[in-house]
Amino acid sequence: MPSGVELGIIVLSLKVAFVGVACSLPPAIFFAYVLARTDFPGKTLLDAIVHLPLVLPPVVVGFALLLLFGRRGVLGEWLADWFGIVFAFRWTGAALAAAIMGFPLMVRAIRLSIAAIDRRLETVARTLGGSRAWVFMSITLPLALPGIVTGALLSFARSLGEFGATITFVSNIPGETETLPLAIYAFVQTPGGDAQAVRLSLFAVVLSIAALIASEWLTRRARNKAGVDDRR
Amino acid sequence: MIDVDIEQRLGSFELKIAFRAEAPIVGLFGRSGSGKTSVVNALAGTSRPRRGRIVINNEVLFDSARGIDLAPDKRRLGYIFQDGLLFPHLDVESNLRYGLHRAPAAARVIDPAHVIQLLGLRTLLRRLPDKLSGGEKQRVAIGRALLAQPRLLLMDEPLASLDVPRQSEVLRYIEQLRDDLHIPIVYVSHAVGEITRLADTVVLLADGKALAYGPVDEVMGRIDLRPHTGRYESGSVLETVVAAHDLSYGLTTLRFDGGELIVPNVEALVGERVRVRVRARDVSLALARPAGLSVLNILPATLVAITPEEGPIVDVQLRVGKLPLTARVTRRSVHELGLNEGQQVYALVKAVSLDRRSVGYA
Numbered sequence: 090m091p092s093g094v095e096l097g098i099i100v101l102s103l104k105v106a107f108v109g110v111a112c113s114l115p116p117a118i119f120f121a122y123v124l125a126r127t128d129f130p131g132k133t134l135l136d137a138i139v140h141l142p143l144v145l146p147p148v149v150v151g152f153a154l155l156l157l158f159g160r161r162g163v164l165g166e167w168l169a170d171w172f173g174i175v176f177a178f179r180w181t182g183a184a185l186a187a188a189i190m191g192f193p194l195m196v197r198a199i200r201l202s203i204a205a206i207d208r209r210l211e212t213v214a215r216t217l218g219g220s221r222a223w224v225f226m227s228i229t230l231p232l233a234l235p236g237i238v239t240g241a242l243l244s245f246a247r248s249l250g251e252f253g254a255t256i257t258f259v260s261n262i263p264g265e266t267e268t269l270p271l272a273i274y275a276f277v278q279t280p281g282g283d284a285q286a287v288r289l290s291l292f293a294v295v296l297s298i299a300a301l302i303a304s305e306w307l308t309r310r311a312r313n314k315a316g317v318d319d320r321r
Numbered sequence: 322m323i324d325v326d327i328e329q330r331l332g333s334f335e336l337k338i339a340f341r342a343e344a345p346i347v348g349l350f351g352r353s354g355s356g357k358t359s360v361v362n363a364l365a366g367t368s369r370p371r372r373g374r375i376v377i378n379n380e381v382l383f384d385s386a387r388g389i390d391l392a393p394d395k396r397r398l399g400y401i402f403q404d405g406l407l408f409p410h411l412d413v414e415s416n417l418r419y420g421l422h423r424a425p426a427a428a429r430v431i432d433p434a435h436v437i438q439l440l441g442l443r444t445l446l447r448r449l450p451d452k453l454s455g456g457e458k459q460r461v462a463i464g465r466a467l468l469a470q471p472r473l474l475l476m477d478e479p480l481a482s483l484d485v486p487r488q489s490e491v492l493r494y495i496e497q498l499r500d501d502l503h504i505p506i507v508y509v510s511h512a513v514g515e516i517t518r519l520a521d522t523v524v525l526l527a528d529g530k531a532l533a534y535g536p537v538d539e540v541m542g543r544i545d546l547r548p549h550t551g552r553y554e555s556g557s558v559l560e561t562v563v564a565a566h567d568l569s570y571g572l573t574t575l576r577f578d579g580g581e582l583i584v585p586n587v588e589a590l591v592g593e594r595v596r597v598r599v600r601a602r603d604v605s606l607a608l609a610r611p612a613g614l615s616v617l618n619i620l621p622a623t624l625v626a627i628t629p630e631e632g633p634i635v636d637v638q639l640r641v642g643k644l645p646l647t648a649r650v651t652r653r654s655v656h657e658l659g660l661n662e663g664q665q666v667y668a669l670v671k672a673v674s675l676d677r678r679s680v681g682y683a
Contacts, residue, residue: 209406212367215393216400217420217469227419231410 091292099292102268105180106248109188110195110241117192117240121199122229126208142254143193151257154186158258182259183266187251191244198243202236203229234311242304249296269293323347323473323507327363327373327383336360336370336529345499348520348537349509351549356529357509361477364507365400366393378472378505397424399466399474399504403481405458407450413461414446420469428470431502439501440464440494456487460494467502474506480515495519500594513550517541517558517598525549538647555636556600557646563589572617572672579642583617584675595680601636601649603674607667608658618670622646624662627655639668 091099120139124132142150158165158176168174176182206229214224230237252270259266261275273289276282326339336356349357362368364375366382369390375383377398382391407416421433437443440460450458459479466474479495480488496519499506510516516523517537524534525541527549533540538557541550561575561582573587575595582597589595610619622639630636635655637648646668660666 207406209402210408212365212393213400213402213406214408214419215367216365216396216398217465218394218397218423219419220392220394223423228408 091288095289095292097264098267098269098272098289099296101180101264102249102296105183105187105268106245108181109184109186109191109248110245112184113188113192113195113244114237114241117195117244118199118230118233118237121196121203121233121240122225124196125200125203139196140193142190147190147251147253148257150189151186151254154182154189154254154258158182158185176259178259178262178266180259180265183251183255183268186254186258187248188244190251190254191247194247195240195244198240199233199236202233202239205236206232235308238307238311239304242300242307246297246300246304249293249300269296322376322378323505324374324376325360325364327360327370327375329359329363329368329370329373331359331368334359334529336363338526338529338531339373340524340531340534342522342524342534344505344521345503346506346508346520346522348516348523349507349526350511350513350516350520350523350541351526352511355526357511357526358477359529360526361400361475361507361509364396365398365475366391366396367400380472394423397428397469397471399469399471401459401462401466401474401476401479403478405450405455405462405482407453407458407461407465409450411450412446413442413448413450413453416450416461417442417446417465417468419465424470431467431470431504433468436464436467439497454487455483456490459483459487459491463491463494463498467498467504471504474504475509476506477509478511479508480510480512492518496596513541518596555647555649556598556603557644559597559599559644559646561595561597563587563591563593563595565591577642577644579644580620581618582620582670582675583672584680585672587680597675597680599646599670599675601647603670604639604646604648605669606637606648606650606654606658606660607669610667611669614669615671616669617672618668620646620668620670622666622668624660624664624666626662627660639666641668 124136156162160166160169160177165177174181176185210228211224214228219227250270251268252274255266255268256271261267261271267275269289269292273286273293276286276289322341322343324341327336329336336359338356338360349360351357359368363370370383370385372385373383374381374385381389382396383389408419411419417433417437440463442461442464445453445457445461453461480491483491492515498504508516508519520537522535523537523540525532525546532549533543533546538555540546541555559577559582561577564574564576564581566573566586571586572583575582575584575597584597587595620641622641624637625640625645626638628636630652633651635650635652637650637655637660639646639648648668
């Protein structure tokens with residue numbers, strides 16, 4: 090059983106991952122739809138930008154976030170002045186870093202499932218009197234549900250393991266930004282902290298397996314709901 | 322009334338089509354690649370022509386000159402695809418009701434319960450689409466289009482993905498809704514049989530152009546269009562009512578305005594309306610009522626016109642009661658019998674020549 094401090098670390102990790110996934114889901118669905126269903130000049134560039142966090146060293150992403158959203162950053166200063174939203178050295182910053190790092194995985198999964206939907210189903214829905222927005226809500230979204238679930242869980246798993254961008258952007262502040270990977274790293278660096286590191290690693294394993302099982306179960310449910318036969 | 326005049330470029334294919342048709346069922350007939358589906362897409366608003374106009378029942382759906390282009394959901398045309406395309410995540414009832422509440426309240430004239438009964442869908446309501454047979458799927462698709470309260474149904478090869486028994490099942494339902502709901506239908510097909518059985522007016526398409534349009538027999542019977550219509554047997558369509566069944570011989574008597582026709586057993590109740598296509602070459606002529614003949618149908622007729630023809634075969638236009646009937650005979654027979662316009666003759670039709678394929682349920 091985890092101790093109080095350990096529990097704090099686990100809860101913070103889960104909170105960061107959940108918030109990161111929840112906030113990035115709507116834009117991910119938007120970009121997935123745009124990439125799957127529309128064609129415009131500059132689409133390749135947009136595709137590349139979406140995929141950037143997947144191929145860049147996480148430290149570079151963290152550094153970019155620091156420049157943009159730091160206290161003196163272009164966006165950070167503006168957001169703090171106008172909305173009172175501060176990312177720098179807060180758990181919200183960790184959630185932002187996690188969301189950005191998981192974003193390409195999420196978009197990829199959702200995009201694939203939207204592309205697999207027969208476009209003519211959307212056409213039929215339009216001729217039946219459905220507006221573009223209603224057709225998206227009633228046909229595209231439910232049929233893309235398996236992909237949305239998969240994408241969200243991939244991003245969640247990625248968030249739980251996020252290290253480089255987080256430590257660069259919001260540093261390692263116990264109780265605020267110290268998620269599981271950061272805590273494990275800190276214990277490994279501390280003489281005599283190996284036992285703690287092993288314990289935390291075991292919790293990480295348990296969490297990951299739980300996420301995988303949940304993913305499997307949710308995907309199956311979403312698929313049944315979308316009327317897709319499992320035998321096929 | 323459907324008034325179409327459009328130009329559209331689709332890749333290297335140039336579509337340039339103009340036709341006008343007013344009929345319960347308008348057939349768009351042509352080989353694959355002739356532009357049938359492109360016309361339907363332009364009508365439905367899922368593709369935009371480069372130039373032209375589309376007017377249905379005095380409502381302008383598209384007019385490039387006036388900058389009108391109604392969105393597909395504002396056109397209210399029920400589009401029925403070849404493979405049904407039911408929404409896989411919704412059960413039959415939710416599929417049926419998808420368009421119902423999106424139709425303007427004033428336009429809601431088609432009653433869901435009536436459609437469900439008409440198309441025999443009551444027992445299917447709770448099922449998901451992948452548990453339905455091909456014919457059932459297509460019936461649900463038709464019902465779904467109807468409940469969106471369309472001004473017109475667009476059917477793009479609705480039977481193409483069905484086997485033969487399912488085809489005649491769905492055909493019969495289409496005929497029923499034509500008579501029951503009075504919804505005009507644009508019926509797209511490359512099958513001569515479907516077009517002649519259902520359509521009143523036909524538009525013949527080839528290479529992205531409308532070669533001809535008009536009454537089915539007028540267009541399909543034209544000899545100069547033979548390369549595009551294929552082996553079509555010209556003839557006449559009689560609207561009849563089932564008068565009696567002769568169970569001992571398995572025959573059905575059909576009554577029409579001006580006479581009766583005996584045909585092999587028709588599966589329809591007495592009083593039901595039935596359409597019969599009589600091929601011109603199955604009609605013979607006699608000057609006097611013949612005796613000692615196996616032919617069951619001997620109909621008194623007035624000779625209306627003889628098509629002037631240089632070749633060996635001549636079409637003779639008759640009137641039986643109030644209905645027109647065409648007989649195809651040799652030029653020699655016309656000469657030897659001394660046939661003239663206005664003359665009283667007898668039209669002979671073998672009951673056997675009126676097979677299952679020429680009798681449709683009206």
